[in-house]
Amino acid sequence: MRTPFRSKQFFLYYILLGAVLFAGCSSDDTEENIDNVFWSEAKLNDFPLSEVAYLDIDIVHPEITNGVETRFGKIEITIPHSQTSLMLSLKQFNLDNNKYQISPLPGESQDFSLDPVTYTISSTTSQTKAVHYDVTVVYGGEPFFTNAKITGFKFEKSKNPALAATIEAVKIAEYENYTENAIYVIVPEGTNFSQLTPTITYDAALIRYTIDNDFILYPANGLAVDFTYPKHFYLQAENSLGSKSRVYNVIVDVANPIRFDSPIVTEEVATGDGVAIEDFFAIATWTNQGNHPITGMVPGEYKDKTYPIPNYPGNANVITASLTNPTGGTMGVLPGEKGEINVRVKRSQIAGVYTTTAVFAPTFSFDTRRISYWPPDDRIEDVFALQTLTIQTTLAD
Template sequence: MKTQTVKFFLALQLISLFLITSCQGDDSKEVTNNPDLENAQLKSFPLSEVAYLDIKITHPEIVNGEEKKYGEIEITIPRTHTSLMLSLKQFNLDNNKYSIFPAIGEQQDFSKGSVTYTISSNFDKNKSVHYNVKVVAEAGSVNLNTKITGFSFEKSKNPFLESTINAVKIIEYENYSENAIYILVPVGTDFSKLTPTIAFDAAKLYYSSGTEFKLYTSNTMEVDFKYPKRFYLQAENSNGTKSKIYNVIVDVKDPVKFEQLPVITPNVKSGDGTATQFLPAVVKWTNQGNHPVRGMAVESYKNKTFPFDYTGDANTITAILSNPVGGTDGVLPGEKGDVNITVRKMPVAGKYKTTAVFAPTFNFNNHTIHNWPVTERVEGIFNTVELSIESTISE
């Protein structure tokens, strides 16, 4: 009986020892599932929005299980991908052991600098490592120039044009903040629907139709050039330290059109040659261009004919273009103005003739057309226009 009791207790101790060992084995297994920070390392950082060209990874410094210095990741993406709102596409660690924040798919703004990503242990949230992630565009060739070199309306992009039209003048005005591009289109062109082709010697090109400049990325963009709209281009160098702004002026070669030619005035009574007869609004003229036309004096007279032999240079007939609408800065596009004529009461009766030559110029300072002398920021880009006038002086 005593022997059986001893055997029973020995067996019971063996079972207890086995259970204790088994429990210890389970505890040991649970401990090994608790990952250490040395293994919390990112081997890559794929992006959801774009495939990167290069990546450089420096892992965090861990001393005695504690993070002493953040890791660094620098990602290079193509220059053609302009948006820096990017997100992590894939996390290459065991999701049962580790988690990352910001999470997969959450877009971050890398244009403001590095974004810090935190990798934490799922078993102990106090244990974590960090990576400062920076995204940069691939390096391109350095361009220190800031020039617009070409501007045109190609027929292929503007099918209503008979042929491709190039700018008549691209000019930089020294000591001014704005430069100019002048391009002249046929009469009747819809100024609101033109697609330009732009060539430039610069790192970047921006455009503005109003308050802010945006990156110009396509030569297929339709632009509204119709007065009073304005269109600006800004050419910038690689360093972003220098730029030039160009204002694009679109108009026609012949902004002034007379309703009838020649103009025949009412008869004027003869006199002693000192008095004159003022004849207002003898005929109308139309502004068929794209900018206001101010009142315009004659540049010169030619083809002068008298009813007697005369070799001098006197002007019996003179003319001026005027704006009949008060309060406006010139005759607006599509509207009409007056031709006012003055006839000198000559002592010899008969028919007098002359041709008035008008030479419109564009004033960049106020974006109007007038007959200012060509000088800095006043451009003689238009054709001259002629008005034939006949007047009969009767006794």
């Protein structure tokens, strides 16, 4: 049986119409699928940095509503304090580079020190499809210290009930050309040097201490320390990398290490030609009331001189004095021991009463751990008060 020609035409028409309709539906479905894949895959699930490994990362993805980005994503990256520069870059982009691109590019340094840096992920085939992440970098973990130094040292009254008030270090000396530095603390006379608890502040990752040979971690609550000579108390400050350290020796003493019992009045001296000398050896004693040996010394000046007549010629030192060690040794007078005072009187031609005040200026030598009268210099510190001794003598015909 033969199919009529018109029937064949209708049959072909419906086939073509179906094909067109099917093609149209397929195109729409494909475009919609592409959109869905972009919104679901264009995500940053990590943000490694080129310059430093992060400690933590928090990622909130962008919000998409009906194929439109309604809120940017957010990434907060926590890095250690050791990374001091916030000029950072994305290390790698982990999406398919044939489909997705990111800006700024991996390896391009950005300044994260002020505001978040916005990163944009877009389609390589359509610039209208894009999502964004605001990336912020913050510090976390243990603080990082590049320095290794002691910044403060004191004996707080709350930790040292025997003290009348808190005592601050008078000097923290940085001896840059030496392996040891020094902390000088001046306490009141009569302080028990063997039971003092310091409070220490520092610009360092940690501090260690030793009273023997090995440095151990200084306890957070502090500890009572015996500073009595000849014991040594050392502190060592270290930076976060352990690559730098600075050692300090703590020196504790009193402002007036020399005690004179009373003014000295010599025996009567005969007048003379102004050249002859009358010596009074060991006429009196002095006491080391400090915490370190004191060597013999002479005054740095004489003041408040009085003479039997006005305008005494030449304003000369008729009376001079010196402090000596009774044993003559080089170590000096030890804490609690006594030294001797020698006085010399020039036999002036003018009779009468003469007085003078000898002014001693003790200094501390870090190298020898002794008190003497060296002028302040490299590791010789002027941390003591001036010590004065008044002497009187009478010249008679």
